[in-house]
Amino acid sequence: MKKIFEAYHRASAQQLKTALATVVALEGSSYRKPGVRMLISEDGKMTGAVSGGCVEKEVLRQAQSVFKDNIPKIMTYDGRYRLGCEGILYILIEPFSPSVSVVDNFQEILKGRKTFQVSAYYEKKDATNPLFGSMFTLGGTPQVFRDDFKPDSSLSIFKQNMSPCFQLFIIGAEHDAVQLSSFASKTGWEVTVVADVSEEKNISDFPGALDFISCLPEALETEQIDHQSAVILMTHSYVKDLKYLLRLSDTEPVYLGLLGPAKRREKLLNEFLERHPEVSDSFFDRIYGPSGLNIGAETPQEIAVAIIAEILSVVRDKEPMMLKNKIGRIHS
Known part of the structure; x- marks a missing residue:
């Protein structure tokens, strides 16, 4: 997450849109587990990974629609016949444009070595939905990854506690x-x-x-x-x-x-x-x-x-x- 915010800072300085890809669910086994993330910028640069290297090209391709219409989506990737991992990945791809205050709050989290929770809202199927999205919570206060995101509790929620960097x-x-x-x-x-x-x-x-x-x-x-x-x-x-x-x-x-x-x-x-x-x-x-x-x-x-x-x-x-x-x- 730290590297993702750093990459976002570089991309925004160049006025490039960015999208965040998060593995939110898994059926079977896979090289990576739910909670891994990758930031994609409009110029095709990627920070992080959501697999051992086989899924990233498809995520980059699927992210193009998010750059175009700013609407989050869930993509599924069946690796049973391609990765040999016998697993199906559910990956949330969403616009990533946190406000200045959210970025500042995240930096304070890092400096203070505080634990926080990241929550991702999604449906477990291929779908496009403006209600999909992620946020992190600090002291009960939600910090959304884009200004127009409002959490909808009727959706499935993937929650992950993030400890300070080792x-x-x-x-x-x-x-x-x-x-x-x-x-x-x-x-x-x-x-x-x-x-x-x-x-x-x-x-x-x-x-x-x-x-x-x-x-x-x-x-x-x-x-x-x-x-x-x-x-x-x-x-x-x-x-x-x-x-x-x-x-x-x-x-x-x-x-x-x-x-x-x-x-x-x-x-x-x-x-x-x-x-x-x-x-x-x-x-x-x-x-x-x-x-x-x-x-x-x-x-x-x-x-x-x-x-x-x-x-x-x-x-x-x-x-x-x-x-x-x-x-x-x-x-x-």
């Missing part, structure tokens, strides 16, 4: 931190790089990073580290890692990774306990070190993949395994 705090500024920043941002995470003031680097050195903080460990502000956050210590300095770990002792990220071998981890945690003996047991439950899954990673790029994979397994509460050994459906 955050990754990378504490360290060496080459492996650069690679992790790049890979994590491509995953869709909001990346903040934290570096000691002695490091002569800035945000331009970290592809995909949203923010760069240069500070001493004692001065690190930790209020923004919440349950939708992961932190990894990778300064390559034992002393710095210890100081940052002490600063993080009152935080509750879902994952706190330590780069380096097990022997270094034990030494680090023992010294941490000597200095901060009153820390809760739950703090240690969130620590993962050596950070990353055992996939034979050697290069900085491979190590980044291993770390991201482990964070995902923790966040999704999944035991890593080869899918060929999984019994039953691949996706839940």
Whole structure:
């Protein structure tokens, strides 16, 4: 949704109409699930996806009537004989032209890391209807995606709760931190790089990073580290890692990774306990070190993949395994 609003801003600056495509229902199985979205602009550019790549061309074709008459529609896509997924997708395509106040409110949601709900009104059949449409709700106040949309409770409603974007705090500024920043941002995470003031680097050195903080460990502000956050210590300095770990002792990220071998981890945690003996047991439950899954990673790029994979397994509460050994459906 964040990328969609960004794409809308670019398109509106060029005075291009945009349409929002949302998978609102599914029969059977599919590569993507209800709630995935894609923004289409008049010039054919697409942001996001509603499938593994097979449906997008048809959505683009169907969106032309929405650009022409500004009336939303439902299109169905039967993938049983084309995608091999044995599923039928119901996709809502609607004009996307939120007002300035709605765009501003959405930006406040992002900054405040607030949870909100998106609701889409539709019928489960191929149809064109001016009553179809979507909105998000914040504090009980509806924020419509186009000014002429008024929710009709007689229609089917797809509701989706949207949590704040997942955050990754990378504490360290060496080459492996650069690679992790790049890979994590491509995953869709909001990346903040934290570096000691002695490091002569800035945000331009970290592809995909949203923010760069240069500070001493004692001065690190930790209020923004919440349950939708992961932190990894990778300064390559034992002393710095210890100081940052002490600063993080009152935080509750879902994952706190330590780069380096097990022997270094034990030494680090023992010294941490000597200095901060009153820390809760739950703090240690969130620590993962050596950070990353055992996939034979050697290069900085491979190590980044291993770390991201482990964070995902923790966040999704999944035991890593080869899918060929999984019994039953691949996706839940």
